[in-house]
Amino acid sequence: MPTVNFSVPEDVRDAFNAAFEGQNKSAIIAALMREAVERAELRRRSVAASKRIAKRRAQAPVATTQQLRTAREQGRP
Numbered sequence: 001m002p003t004v005n006f007s008v009p010e011d012v013r014d015a016f017n018a019a020f021e022g023q024n025k026s027a028i029i030a031a032l033m034r035e036a037v038e039r040a041e042l043r044r045r046s047v048a049a050s051k052r053i054a055k056r057r058a059q060a061p062v063a064t065t066q067q068l069r070t071a072r073e074q075g076r077p
Helices: 010-019 025-059 065-074
Strands: none
Touching: none
16 A cells, blocks of 8 residues: 655644544545545536536527516416
8 A cells, every 4th residue: 555645734733633543544544535535526527517507508598588477477277
């Protein structure tokens, strides 16, 4: 298994060590890294979806308020 080295501020290191005292810190870091990768992927997909929606909206036909009102009224029994 590869080793990864990171520099972090002392207060972060100390808080991490206190919060996870007696636990396998390598496993915790690996789990946190997996979560970060998942969040980054979710963000990437969300941005891509937003761009697709914006593109479709730009190409959508424009209807006036009157046209929308008429369509609603015609669809009622």
